[in-house]
Amino acid sequence: MTIYAAVFRIGGRTPVMSVPLDPRMTDQMRDVRRDLHAHPELSGAEFRTTTLVADRLAAAGLAPTVLPGGTGLVCDLTPAGAAPGERPVTALRADLDALPLPDVKDVPYRSTVPDACHACGHDLHTAVLLGAGLVLAELRDTGALPRPVRLVFQPAEEAMWGARAAIEAGALDGVGRAVALHADPRLDVGRVGLRAGAITGAADFVLVRLTGPGGHTARPHLTADLVHALGVVATQTPALLARRFDPRAGLRLVWGRVAAGSAANAIPSGGELAGTVRCLDTATWDAAPDLLTGIVVALAEQHGVTAEVEVTRGVPPCVNDADVVDDLRVALTTEFGVDAVVATEQSLGGEDFAWFTRSVPGALVRLGTRGPGAPATDLHTSTFDVDEGALEVGIRTLVAVATAPVGEGA
Incomplete structure (x- = not known):
């Protein structure tokens, strides 16, 4: 196919045509x-x-x-x-x-x-x-x-x-x-x-599983209030993680799914958070999973529940x-x-x-x-x-x- 010039106008002006196109x-x-x-x-x-x-x-x-x-x-x-x-x-x-x-x-x-x-x-x-x-x-x-x-x-x-x-x-x-x-x-x-x-940005998937003994909502003092712990982890982890890195790294942890319990009067024994971690800096991407895991585990321990964190690497x-x-x-x-x-x-x-x-x-x-x-x-x-x-x-x-x-x- 012979390559012929075709005029294409940009912003009201004709650009240079060094590669004409049929x-x-x-x-x-x-x-x-x-x-x-x-x-x-x-x-x-x-x-x-x-x-x-x-x-x-x-x-x-x-x-x-x-x-x-x-x-x-x-x-x-x-x-x-x-x-x-x-x-x-x-x-x-x-x-x-x-x-x-x-x-x-x-x-x-x-x-x-x-x-x-x-x-x-x-x-x-x-x-x-x-x-x-x-x-x-x-x-x-x-x-x-x-x-x-x-x-x-x-x-x-x-x-x-x-x-x-x-x-x-x-x-x-x-x-x-x-x-x-x-x-x-x-x-x-x-x-x-x-x-x-x-x-x-980098894009990784995060899954957090919290586990506790469960119990009656009338007696949260006798068990671990897992839903409250899940809320604390969900709201505090993004801010705590971001503060461990240079703001110019653009790190963002955002949750897309929260799940726990099936009855209004029962404290569940398990719950999950799922979301993504994104950032613009390679060194931050390399370090974020370990810091994220440490923050979640520490917050969970403060509320008497255990935490399991899975970070699935996506792209840098x-x-x-x-x-x-x-x-x-x-x-x-x-x-x-x-x-x-x-x-x-x-x-x-x-x-x-x-x-x-x-x-x-x-x-x-x-x-x-x-x-x-x-x-x-x-x-x-x-x-x-x-x-x-x-x-x-x-x-x-x-x-x-x-x-x-x-x-x-x-």
């Missing part, structure tokens, strides 16, 4: 995105999605390799004449999985799978990376690809094990840097958001490398113009691309998906959708990232 490519990837949206697959079950992507890449003369387990794949593009390891490999990553939510939108591509929905933009991410891969394949065939590139289509981001599985399977072997895009419904289409340092903070961000800023400003590249905020939401940036220098880039005048619909909701103008911007972003000079950031 309008047919955008149309094809729109169809891919809608197909994926209509046929979402949950974490670890992305078989149809993997096959669709692999077939498209193979048809372009590429050789994708499906990851162990049959979901997710990697695909290398190497310039003609390049020796192995001659130049740093850039990995471009997209996630494939959907969420276990109903799709309530009234659109032609509404999910056909009950209680499964692309409510986080992974269908967009996949279509963007596929489109970028096809453009890069043509650049390779014409001798215009400057360095090796690896496409990583990763499963199970929402389940928070997909990135580690891909890395264990060799997805980052030989890679010098890694870049991913994520849909941002608060950012207008045509804009991309950059930030050095932590951009998303996603920390963008400053040098990579500098290079991206130069590349994307050249591609789209100064007005299109904006500073983006930190989020305490978890993102398993953090395992990539923990392994190699990298950056998560925010891709604007809000259409003109449209309200912002939050991620992980059954009404979430994107303005498909983001497809062209996303493809051009990844092509620019893969082809721009490395190490020339300001």
Whole structure:
């Protein structure tokens, strides 16, 4: 496919067009995105999605390799004449999985799978990376690809094990840097958001079980008042934990479930709290589980009950490398113009691309998906959708990232 220029206007001005894009490519990837949206697959079950992507890449003369387990794949593009390891490999990553939510939108591509929905933009991410891969394949065939590139289509981001599985399977072997895009419904289409340092937070799951002898509510002095103890642990632990760390770490413990008892006049013998711990600092993430456990155990002991704490590790903070961000800023400003590249905020939401940036220098880039005048619909909701103008911007972003000079950031 010949790559033709397509004018895309941002903020009323025409940006620089260093990577012209055939309008047919955008149309094809729109169809891919809608197909994926209509046929979402949950974490670890992305078989149809993997096959669709692999077939498209193979048809372009590429050789994708499906990851162990049959979901997710990697695909290398190497310039003609390049020796192995001659130049740093850039990995471009997209996630494939959907969420276990109903799709309530009234659109032609509404999910056909009950209680499964692309409510986080992974269908967009996949279509963007596929489109970028096809453009890069043509650049390779014409001798215009400057360095090796690896496409990583990763499963199970929402389940928070997909990135580690891909890395264990060799997805980052030989890679010098890694870049991913994520849909941002608060950012207008045509804009991309950059930030050095932590951009998303660590996310761990916490389960606290309290146990006591139980008894009659008429005689709490003869037993341990477990519900009161549960309330103390629930209300005091977040504040006590936060005060053990630098406020700039952004640590937050928030409970999502409290359960105890079944009768109004019986003090129960057991109760549970479940929630999440999030933070923006890697050292804080490393230290938080032990401190959290100590605080809960001490509070429980003061009220005559015992505590068991389970912390299930999710993901660390996603920390963008400053040098990579500098290079991206130069590349994307050249591609789209100064007005299109904006500073983006930190989020305490978890993102398993953090395992990539923990392994190699990298950056998560925010891709604007809000259409003109449209309200912002939050991620992980059954009404979430994107303005498909983001497809062209996303493809051009990844092509620019893969082809721009490395190490020339300001």
